[in-house]
Amino acid sequence: VTVSMPAAVGAAQEWRRLDRRSIWVAPLRPLAGLLFTGLVIVTFRGWDRVGLVEPLIGVAVAIGLFAVSAWYQATTRYRVTDTHVELHGGLVVRKHRSVARDRLRSVDVTVDVVHRVAGIAVVVIGTGRQGGEADDELKLDSVSAAEAVRLRAMLLARGPRADAAVPAAPAAPATGAPLAAFDASWVRLAPLSLLGLVAVGLVLAGAGQLLRSLGDDVWRSGPVRSAFDWVVHTPLLVTVGGGIVALVVLNAVLSTVLYVLLYGGFVLDRTDDATLALSYGLLTRRSVTIEERRIRGVRIDEPLLLRIGGGAKARIVAAGLGARKDGQGKEKQDSDMLLPTAPVAVVHRVTAAVLRTRTSPATAPLRRHPAAALRVLLVQGVPAALVPSVVLGVLAAFGLVPSWIWLLLLVLPVLATVSAWMEYRNLGHARVEEFLVSRAGAAVRNTVVVRCDGVIAWRFRRTVFQRRSRLLSATAAVAAGKGEPTIRYAAQDDVLRVARDAVPGLLAPFLEEEPAVQT
């Protein structure tokens, strides 16, 4: 694609470049990682083994990174016209992408610590295309903070297209208080989440990889030996018990710290009656702007521990949002978050506000599913959980393994039974005014509320065994990547009636020939 550079077309039409400061900022993260890895390796191997070559390689890599970054900045251009957003550039292969502005779903601005110091921001423009993971968004890495604000205000502004006239200042704040704002009392729920354990897991995985690349030098080093000695010389019960207590404490502390860092300063607001604006994070500040017209519903997740503590999380069901891989394929970005862990009452209040209903549809009483559903869940879960016990039991009978293992593994079927029962207790669905509500999940109870006119297709499933017990699972397909509501193992007549009424005129012609519905 050849690109002409029209000089005098008007302010809104002209090609812009990424901010110059991003040349210096972009390579910092990979460089820091490199430096850290280098330091760890040197500490374990000893300084005397470092020659002249390694630092030289490091310097060469650094220069290379900066050169690539500068080249990227020099070749990338973007512009916003009346109808399209265009992005042009690329390191080796020149790409030119243009997206119609009425396809834009969300604008996501991320500012981490380094970017904030430099005064720049990463802008990701979501287009709501399904499939094609990376290509469905335009990423500007990075533009100046003021430009990010201008883009956000401009891109989601509807109605008369007076784009050039949009001021650089943020849109006028809506009257009244925000829909939700971070409250110190929310932190009380943080220790109940497993955020800390996930972080520990990630760190351990990273450390494990590092250790493998270091070889066995580590195992002979002092601290590792003394730790090993301590484990060997203390009774098993003490180490296991101590380990569990340590993990619980560590998780509680880390979860709280991470929660405050990630979600501190959370504000959810409705800017100009057509867009939702979220922003959160103490270190890395993220601002997500979502066009409200694209919102199909809300999904509320309640992990078991949080549910006991009276907390929940909420996500938005909308096209163009959802967890996705970052450019490097490392970080997961959850641009569909509506509320972080918060008290249930707050979650329901926000749900009602976002869906513009008086009370949250998720609080409505749901129709329970027949007892046959419990049987299905038990048949699905318990036999598989019995397999390890049976196998090891047989092996123990031949004296190949100690017999306490298979006895210990008998915990699994018990857990599976409890899990099936919990899932059965959670199953339910309802039609609340113009919303379809479905609930499922064992340990993590999730309730999905979608607007019926957002349902674009129905999908029904059942196995031959469920035919006799008249069960049916129904998925209401909505134009959203994740979070499509599935009514699992419901009574066939119930679910077909709900599906028929939810989308008028769609199912009715086909239900007559379905012999099972002759009620």
Added chain:
Amino acid sequence: MWLVLLVCGIAVVAVADVAVSAPVRYRRHRWEATDQAVYVRDGVFVEDWRVAPLSRVQTVDTHRGPLQQWLGLSTVTVTTASTAGALKIKGLDQDDAAELVERLTAATEATPGDAT
């Protein structure tokens, strides 16, 4: 010796599979397209019904593998904006498929917007 037995066993199973499962699957697979919606039924042990209104259809694809070309058959795939909502009509007669595609495309074009 073992190998021969194994191959014979696999062959017997395969023939039985083709003889039994193909007609059953053929009988289970049903489709219908009205002026408002497309409906597809599939699956033997796990039954699967899909219904999509024509106003929400985004693309209509026809696929013909070499075997299908020889037999004069086509597979028509109807996709919506959802990831869970693709409908597949397998083994249609080529003329019927062409006609269906034409009808669906006309209906899709008649709907404004991006069908989400």
